[in-house]
Amino acid sequence: MKKKNNFLGDIAGLIELLPERKRRIERASPGPIGDDPINELARSLHPQKIYFEIAEVRDETPTIRTFKLVAAPDSGTTALPVFRAGQYLAFREEVQGVVVTRPYSISSSPREALEDGFMEITVRKIPKGFLTKHIWKNWKPGSKITSSGPAGFFYHEPLRDTNHILGIAGGCGFTPFRSMIKDAIDNDLDLSITLLFGIRTPDEVIFKKELAKYKRKMGKKLKVTYVCSEPDGSWKGPSGFITKDVIKKQGGGVKGKTLFICGPPAMYRFLENELAEFKIPQKRIRREVFGEIDDITAFDEFPRGLKRKKFNIKVHIGSEVEEIQAKATETVLVAMERAGLAPQSKCRSGECGFCDSLLLDGEIFVSPENDGRRMAGVKFNHFHPCASYPVTDLEIIVNRSV
Amino acid sequence: MAGRRKAILDPSYEAVVVGAGNGGLGAALQLALKGVKTLLLEQHNVPGGFATSFVRGRFEFDASLHELADVGSADNAGSLRVFLDEAGTDIDWVAIPEAYRVILTDENLNVRVPFGIEELIDTIESEVPGSRKAMTKYMELCKDVNGALGILGGIADSAKPDRMISDFMSFVRDSDNPIEEIASIVRKLMNLLRVISKTVDQVSDEYKLPDRARAILYPYWCYLGLPMSRLSFTSWGAMLISYMTKGAYVPRMRSQELTMAMESRIRELGGRIEYNTRVEEILVERGKVTGVRTSQGDEIRTSQIIANVSPTLVYNDLISPKTEVPKIALKNVNARKHASSCIVVYMGLDTTLDELGLTDYGYFISKNMDTDEIYDSTYVLDVPIMQATTCLNNVIPDCSPPGTSIVSITTLFSMDSWSDVTPKDYFKVKNRIANGLIDQLENGTGANIRDHIEEIEVATPATFARYTRSYKGVVYGYELDPWDGVIARVVTKEDEKYIKGLEIGGGFSFMGHGYNVSLLSGRAAALSTLKEMGVKS
Secondary structure, three states, X not given: OOOOOHHHHHHHHHOOHHHHHHHHHHHOOOOOOOOOHHHHHHHHHOOOOEEEEEEEEEEEEOOXXXXXXXXXXXXXXXOOOOOOOOOEEEEEEEEOOEXXXXXXXXXXXXXXXXXXXXXXXXXXXXXXOHHHHHHHHHOOOOOEEEEOOOEOOOOOOOOOOOOEEEEEEEOOOOHHHHHHHHHHHHOOOOXXXXXXXEEOOHHHOOOHHHHHHHHHXXXXXXXXXXXXXXXXXOOOOOEOOOOHHHHHHOOOOOOXXXXXXXXXXXXXXXXXXXXXXXOOOHHHEEEOOOOOXXXXXXXXXXXXXXXOOEEEEEEEEOOEEEEEXXXXXXXXXXXXXXXXXXXXXXXXXXXXXXXXXXEEEOOEEEOHHHOOOOHHHHHOOEEOHHHEEEOOOEEEEOOOOO | OOOOOOOOOOOEOOEEEEOOEHHHHHHHHHHHHXXXXXXXXXXXXXXXXXXXXXXXXOEEEEOOOOOEOOOOOHXXXXXXXXXXXXXXXXXXXXXXXXXXXXXXXXXXXXXXXXXXXXXXXXXXXXXXXXXXXXXXXXXXXXHHHHHHXXXXXXXXXXXXXXXXXXXXXXXXXXXXXXHHHHHHHHHHHHHHHHXXXXXXXXXXXXXXXXXXXXXXXXXXXXXXXXXXXXXXXXXXXXXXXXXXXXXXXXXXXXXHHHHHHHHHHHHHOOOEEEOOOOXXXXXXXXXXXEEEEEOOXXXXXXXXXXXXXXXXXXXXXXXXXXXXXXXXXXXXXXXOOEOOEEEEEEEXXXXXXXXXXXXXXXXXXXXXXXXHHHHHHOOOOOOOOEEEEEEHHHOOHHHOOOOOEEEEEEEEEOOHXXXXXXXHHHHHXXXXXXXXXXXXXXXXXXXXXXXXXXXXXXXXXXXXXXXXXXXXXXXXXXXXXXXXXXXXXXXXXXXXXXXXXXXXXXXXXXXXXXXXXXXXXXXXXXXXXXXXXXXXX
């Protein structure tokens, strides 16, 4: 035995503390620790990555496609995680040598992931969209794709929300509600869902057939109304935007309901006015994050005179240093992706903090709607590249991707 | 393109710190202060481990902090404040006005306990007339034990016995009243000696503390997590004195301010920090550390490692090759028992604490203060009978937007009772327990919480496992029975060091668990490392 610290050893030895400790250690097994079911549970709930194989591709409309995804055991995913209906997956895809991520809401139900072994996402093709063009071309049955674990906070939480959801959707915002409806049916939840879905043209009506099926199962607890902004002669439903009158008439008002809003930023801004007169407490309105802002210059807060400016960003990753170019009107994340740095990201809305980085020098503009930074993060210059725009040349430290 | 290249790290460092929780940050900060070329590796993408915060809607929640001991005011500074100030960190500390309110629903007890030893004794006397004498003696004993630990800590810092004696002699010589000084030191040490192997209950029995006095005095037990029939009195007494004499503090911007302040300072001092980088192997050759391998594929050479990791995981999973793990090390970690994990319900409310009638920061709510019964209730997959709840706006009024408030409920929870929860049941089980905890809070305080929940998150042992990968999601370190209490650990520290160049810092090390001791034990580990490196302190 090594020499003990005498003085301490003597007093402690006097009172049998050490002999008891020694006895206990001698008696203990030298075997390995048992398994750790709680870390296992954590990993199965929150896998860092999910490796999928595309099992099926369905065209919902000429521009909307549903992809049915199953686990790809050869790549490392043997079972799909459970999730909260309304959550999204962030897909990581390489397009022409550039790695980008995109969040897509899961449109299937948690039970289907767990028991039937599949998840579905429903994607709308963006005109001139660089990623969706790639997806339309390359995502075929048998293709392998990779996503994050389920993420996001756009789900019904019985501890917090009333048991009647008033869903307002636009664009491709129907998808999380499809998951919520299926979940309510699968688990016979005490939950009513009234859904107002804004579409542009009548041919954007999706899930019509299956909705009839859900309606049979949920009865009065489910009501879906399509609201068409550019109707043709054949359109019989309400037309225009989702106004306060539509909310009152087709939505049955807001009383006792929790609003779940999912759609493009323009819809959020429009709804803000429409909802004002209802004086809904903030806790009764949940908004899904909508990804990057299309035109940051439209914000009054955006510094003047930067529209056409370009800046240099010095990026430290590990021991590497890269100098990249960035437009004032694009996020630091996009600039890094474009430069091929493959930074990690999930929500692309400033919310999840997955792209958290450190600003060493320079100034950024953080879009006020997407500022999810911690207070200490602001104080000590952490920032979220997905919601930050360069206002000067920058020097930043970015984490290596997981 | 750069993304294709592996963004590599330098191939060697003088010291590598594993894990950027409180212990790892304390260690890396101390090393960086001495100019050691230090690499701090962390698997998550921000610093802090448990000491972190998260944003939901218009609220920012602390993941784990209730209150920090050993900070103290600027003119009555505790050792934690002294270290962090001297290290040059920028933290805005906010004092918590009172110790806590204890509400025991079966005992018809509802008492606000202030800080200050006299104030504590007065409060208990007014609730339990006739307790003053016993309480005064009891607190004297706690003071002596705390003082003795300080003396021993000072002695243990001196490397050599002869220097220890000369330090001691010069200390006495400098004193105004050397005889009294010696008498006081001897008394403290004798008192420590007397209780060193005793549990809290044994000492309380000996001092004939009335049951109702114990009920008011005991709530802090849950910060150590072992029932009073088993908890080492020394750890308890020291903690109680620290809170009563130095008060309790929180950083204004949640615990994330503490950990980001340290992160920022470590970088300023030239230390390097890498996130998203999990240490998967600690490389050992002939009983000495030689480096680490990481999840990013780095292989880094070093001869000094400080692990802010449970020794159970160090010896079972990290050391490579396995043949370098001595059998005695595995016996050692198997003899010890992991303490608790927690369940936390974080709530952002759309009303003020005033409206709710919640007047205090810390609420300990239980049926009774039978710590064995409470501890046992955490071993069932149900609502434990005690909760520790914080109301942050009572300390930091503007911690959330006007008209709103932040209330967090915490309960200890044994990891083993979560072991059978399946992914399918997970959300149901956690909501059932969260619901029960909200009921408990409403029943205890009369506040209507449920109608005001704007944001809510529930953390379980699986959540803590997710973010820290601690064994079974444990939040505390090993249980502090007397045989594995602070004194037993300090005394055996050198003997139980099985790998040369490897120190343990954080909640599993010799000082026990909790924010302040985890952080300072990381620093202590760094001091040992510096000594071994021959860097002058």
